[in-house]
Amino acid sequence: MTDRIHLSTEQARGLIEKYGSPLYVYDEGILRRRCREVRALSAYPCFRVNYSAKANTNIELLKIIRTEGLQVDAMSPGEILAEEAAGFAPEEIFFVPNNVSLEEMRFAADRGIMVSVDSLSQLEQYGGSGLPRRIAFRLNPGIGAGHGAKVITGGKSKFGIERNQVGRVREIAARFGLRIVGINQHIGSLFLKDEDYLAAAEVLFETARKFPELEFVDLGGGLGVPYRNEPRLDMEALGARLSGLITDFTGAYPRENIGVVVEPGRYITAECGVLLGTVHSVKENYGETYVGTDIGFNVLMRPVLYDSWHDIRFFSSPEGGGDLRKITVTGNICESGDILARDRELPLPRPGDIIGVENAGAYGYSMTSNYNSRLRPAEVLIDRAGGDRLIRRRDTYAELLRPPAP
Numbered sequence: 001m002t003d004r005i006h007l008s009t010e011q012a013r014g015l016i017e018k019y020g021s022p023l024y025v026y027d028e029g030i031l032r033r034r035c036r037e038v039r040a041l042s043a044y045p046c047f048r049v050n051y052s053a054k055a056n057t058n059i060e061l062l063k064i065i066r067t068e069g070l071q072v073d074a075m076s077p078g079e080i081l082a083e084e085a086a087g088f089a090p091e092e093i094f095f096v097p098n099n100v101s102l103e104e105m106r107f108a109a110d111r112g113i114m115v116s117v118d119s120l121s122q123l124e125q126y127g128g129s130g131l132p133r134r135i136a137f138r139l140n141p142g143i144g145a146g147h148g149a150k151v152i153t154g155g156k157s158k159f160g161i162e163r164n165q166v167g168r169v170r171e172i173a174a175r176f177g178l179r180i181v182g183i184n185q186h187i188g189s190l191f192l193k194d195e196d197y198l199a200a201a202e203v204l205f206e207t208a209r210k211f212p213e214l215e216f217v218d219l220g221g222g223l224g225v226p227y228r229n230e231p232r233l234d235m236e237a238l239g240a241r242l243s244g245l246i247t248d249f250t251g252a253y254p255r256e257n258i259g260v261v262v263e264p265g266r267y268i269t270a271e272c273g274v275l276l277g278t279v280h281s282v283k284e285n286y287g288e289t290y291v292g293t294d295i296g297f298n299v300l301m302r303p304v305l306y307d308s309w310h311d312i313r314f315f316s317s318p319e320g321g322g323d324l325r326k327i328t329v330t331g332n333i334c335e336s337g338d339i340l341a342r343d344r345e346l347p348l349p350r351p352g353d354i355i356g357v358e359n360a361g362a363y364g365y366s367m368t369s370n371y372n373s374r375l376r377p378a379e380v381l382i383d384r385a386g387g388d389r390l391i392r393r394r395d396t397y398a399e400l401l402r403p404p405a406p
């Protein structure tokens with residue numbers, strides 16, 4: 001069962017009238033519940049949760065996540081700036097990029113932010129620079145997990161330093177006088193069974209024993225949410241097994257108070273978001289029923305990029321809708337692949353009805369684009385008292401047509 005925003009047809013219509021369509025809507029209560037659940041995974045005093053902000057970088061959401069005691073990771077200078085704007089201090093930000101330039105590493109290091117390198121090549125570049133000598137590296141433990149090849153990052157992928165090159169990390173660090181103070185990994189995104197995550201955690205702990213100066217180890221994210229009513233990830237079981245591994249590792253590790261970090265993105269923000277849009281046309285073409293909406297893949301990319309499933313509902317008045325029909329829901333982008341949901345059994349909506357796309361809070365807005373010269377949508381927060389407020393305005397045509405030089 002997913003934890004979902006409950007909007008009535010009247011509320012959905014009211015939000016669209018007030019803020020325009022399409023529209024991302026987030027629920028503060030659900031967001032806070034997810035933060036607390038992840039923080040409760042382990043009682044180890046130096047256990048920390050880094051929210052992986054690429055899932056949703058909205059500054060108002062980052063501020064809420066910060067008040068829940070989470071820290072953050074960043075993939076780019078832009079994410080660092082968003083996190084600083086939300087109030088995170090340099091020591092609460094972890095820069096874990098992939099294939100960045102030395103200038104980008106310097107951008108982070110100059111601000112006092114811990115940098116993780118993703119290859120021996122980058123470790124050498126960093127070592128040869130005058131940047132601070134404390135550094136972390138990303139291990140590729142050779143184990144992957146996730147919902148598809150595009151998001152499995154452990155094993156054969158471009159990420160991290162493979163296990164049998166860890167000796168070289170120590171050599172290079174020694175040559176440049178670098179201190180390896182952190183090891184991190186991230187094996188992929190969206191698992192609902194924790195075996196691979198825990199197996200990879202064991203590999204990380206084993207590797208960490210070879211580095212006596214560590215201040216933290218970071219097990220990565222990837223915790224899944226049910227998009228299709230699958231059973232939820234069993235957080236209690238994961239927490240219990242994880243805590244066991246943490247106790248074994250920290251008990252034997254030479255340095256006291258070593259930090260143990262998990263780094264979820266999707267798990268924190270997916271369920272708190274629903275994407276609202278408007279039905280513009282309903283038609284039959286060669287035996288298929290197409291429902292055309294304003295939610296193109298410039299607004300929600302996951303179905304097109306990953307063949308992802310998102311539950312869909314229509315807000316029709318009067319509520320309830322008619323008989324179920326097999327329909328294909330599409331967007332307004334000029335590509336035949338612009339399909340939000342194929343062959344769904346749903347009540348046939350009418351033009352003007354509102355559509356809701358569930359579980360849209362992670363990798364939704366953060367992957368939007370201006371393709372077809374469309375404006376990226378606005379974002380709205382529903383607070384715990386039920387009030388709504390704009391937390392990012394829609395793009396404007398002036399932004400789209402900005403002059404080539406200032």
Ligand SMILES: *Cc1c(COP(=O)(O)O)cnc(C)c1O
Pocket residue numbers: 052054055073096185186188189190220221222223263264265266267
């Ligand atoms: C994307 C990413 C995460 C978060 O992944 P989720 O599947 O959203 O939990 C964590 N760590 C790193 C290094 C990442 O790139």
